[in-house]
Amino acid sequence: MKEKDFFLHKNQYAISNNKEGEVFKRSSSNIALIKYWGKKTNTLQIPLNSSISFSLEKVFTGTKLRYHVKTPPYKKNFSVKFFFFGKKKFIFWKKILVFFYRISSYCSYLRDYHFTIETYNNFPHSSGIASSASFMSSLALCIMEMEKQLVPSLTHSFFLKKASFLARLGSGSACRSVYPGLVVWGNHKSIIGSNNLYAIPYPYKIHSIFQNLIDTILIIDETPKKILSTQGHQLMNTHPYAKERFKCANKNMDCMISILEMGDFQEFGKLIEHEALTLHAMIMTSNPYFLWMKPNTVQIIHMVWDLRIQSKKNVYFTLDAGANIHLLYPMNERLFIGKWIKHDLMFYCKKIIESICF
Numbered sequence: 084m085k086e087k088d089f090f091l092h093k094n095q096y097a098i099s100n101n102k103e104g105e106v107f108k109r110s111s112s113n114i115a116l117i118k119y120w121g122k123k124t125n126t127l128q129i130p131l132n133s134s135i136s137f138s139l140e141k142v143f144t145g146t147k148l149r150y151h152v153k154t155p156p157y158k159k160n161f162s163v164k165f166f167f168f169g170k171k172k173f174i175f176w177k178k179i180l181v182f183f184y185r186i187s188s189y190c191s192y193l194r195d196y197h198f199t200i201e202t203y204n205n206f207p208h209s210s211g212i213a214s215s216a217s218f219m220s221s222l223a224l225c226i227m228e229m230e231k232q233l234v235p236s237l238t239h240s241f242f243l244k245k246a247s248f249l250a251r252l253g254s255g256s257a258c259r260s261v262y263p264g265l266v267v268w269g270n271h272k273s274i275i276g277s278n279n280l281y282a283i284p285y286p287y288k289i290h291s292i293f294q295n296l297i298d299t300i301l302i303i304d305e306t307p308k309k310i311l312s313t314q315g316h317q318l319m320n321t322h323p324y325a326k327e328r329f330k331c332a333n334k335n336m337d338c339m340i341s342i343l344e345m346g347d348f349q350e351f352g353k354l355i356e357h358e359a360l361t362l363h364a365m366i367m368t369s370n371p372y373f374l375w376m377k378p379n380t381v382q383i384i385h386m387v388w389d390l391r392i393q394s395k396k397n398v399y400f401t402l403d404a405g406a407n408i409h410l411l412y413p414m415n416e417r418l419f420i421g422k423w424i425k426h427d428l429m430f431y432c433k434k435i436i437e438s439i440c441f
């Protein structure tokens with residue numbers, strides 16, 4: 084689909100069909116295996132390489148959107164009230180207004196309503212897990228649910244594509260959270276249907292070893308990041324190694340496709356660790372440079388490597404844009420790895436959250 088297919092013009096719907104309503108949507112967070120890092124300049128949220136992630140079943144955001152039509156004469160600015168766990172949050176509210184502004188030409192009805200948005204995460208607030216992906220995805224799904232009342236002929240497949248398209252405009256990685264399982268975003272020559280505008284469910288064969296993988300999130304640092312992802316993406320525009328990184332990410336995606344089919348868990352693990360460390364190497368060598376890892380991040384990485392040598396267990400890590408670690412391992416290692424985390428790693432972590440890649 085092209086960008087023009089997502090516009091909804093005033094003559095395509097009647098506000099009188101949907102004067103007020105309430106919708107609720109839940110969306111999972113996701114962890115990227117091949118990372119999105121860098122956006123095209125002078126575009127809105129167009130990635131410079133393709134990425135693939137697992138959605139995390141037990142880590143989600145729930146959002147309720149209430150709306151009622153404005154009565155004339157009314158102002159054409161956005162009317163939004165926002166509550167996070169029942170409390171107003173100015174910073175999030177501002178982000179929502181930016182989001183509404185970005186999507187308004189695709190959802191021309193937004194200025195005709197008053198909105199109240201209430202949201203919560205099922206994971207602890209400020210736990211260091213990026214919640215913008217699950218939040219923006221849940222909000223985009225709510226908006227599409229509302230759009231469906233205005234345009235009842237809208238198909239399920241279009242509903243999800245446009246939800247992903249809108250979520251991308253809120254936060255790039257959010258477009259992958261619209262779907263469960265393995266999800267791809269960004270054009271890649273070897274992945275049919277992949278594109279920069281919205282994410283798609285991974286379309287190829289996946290070996291059974293990758294079904295129901297466990298992702299245990301080790302929260303090492305709960306303080307807000309000093310360099311946000313959005314700033315980090317920008318730094319890639321002047322990064323001396325950027326071109327090589329994009330080439331490498333595309334090559335890694337090709338490797339990932341064959342690993343996912345063949346079920347080679349060691350190769351899978353090596354690839355995701357390489358991707359994670361490359362992401363961090365990019366931020367360490369940007370200008371200005373920065374270090375997200377904390378001493379305990381490095382400590383745990385070494386403990387994972389040591390455990391693999393000693394026990395030959397299949398446990399690998401990936402990192403998000405911060406100090407926290409995601410440990411990925413197959414379901415059949417759960418007992419052993421779970422005990423090891425409790426006995427050996429807890430000391431270095433503030434919290435742990437176990438989830439399933441579904």
Ligand code: DP6
Pocket residue numbers: 114115117118119120128134213215253254255256257312313314316362403404
């Ligand atoms: C390291 O999606 O948070 O998690 O598009 O500016 O909102 P914006 O950035 P964001 O970046 C995520 C970066 C990452 C890798 C990934 O999820 O692919």
